[in-house]
Amino acid sequence: MSDIKDIIKDENLVYKKTKVLTDNVMHYCPGCSHGVVHKLVAEVIEEMGIQEKTIGISPVGCSVLAYNYLDIDWQEAAHGRAPALATAVNRLHPEKYVFTYQGDGDLASIGTAEIMHACNRGENIVVIFINNAIYGMTGGQMAPTTLEGMKTATSPYGRDIKLNGHPLIITELIAQLPGTSYVTRQAVHTPAAVRKCKKAIRKAFENIGQKKGTSFVEVVSTCNSGWKLSPVKSNEWMVENMFPVYKPGDLKDE
């Protein structure tokens, strides 16, 4: 039986943090999906060898500080305006790999116009869309994506469709737009889902190289602080309640 000390040696290393992630401790709550998706984007950038060629656009929301965690070039957009800023950056630097990283409040509420038009124009960018059905950063208010009956700080009795309207299933709308070539919905709640999500992110970034237009990757995510559940329970709640409305899978692949 080998001793742990004999196993933990450089030559036996099979997995470690990618160098594209900085050594900064992420400010996210324990168990937040943002950290997992940051890692996947970083690993794809490392594996494709495009660290010097990638420009991220960070949003307003919990991931506003994403630029502290991925060692690439960044621009920080006003709330919801990441796709507009990505448009400018991409047109000035068409040889770069430009992506936005946006929450559902950022993308599907205040930034609805920007995302729709950028996708409709088919800007040659990747959009990473973190849908946790809530405004995480500001204290867990209802978002357009909040599920029917879901309790939030501003819907304490649950979202009422008559009063608050329907959950906005924006990715299905995005898939209708001719400017998008790849539209997919993923999650990161299990090792298998994480591996699958990484493949999707990789394909989206490869599409930039092939000038395919907009690639849109929704990641159905958890906000355990906003949902007031443990990280493990949040994943279970997500599978049970989010997946029936936000169904994982590819919506478009051209």
Added chain:
Amino acid sequence: MAKVKGAIKVDVEKCKGCGLCVVACPSKVIDLAREVNGKGYNYAYMANPDACIGCANCAIVCPDSVIEVYKVKAEMA
């Protein structure tokens, strides 16, 4: 006969004790420590190290990328 043996190294001070690795591990290797780190989190550790197969599932789901995974093919006596 060769048997795969794994081990993980947790960056204890960076671990936030979220517990996602505990449920991701197929071999029930990981538990959260009773002790806390400098930030007050019950960090992840190998409670059952002999069962580790080095599959990296724990590291893959870790939001804070604090787990390194090692693997060897050990000869069974």
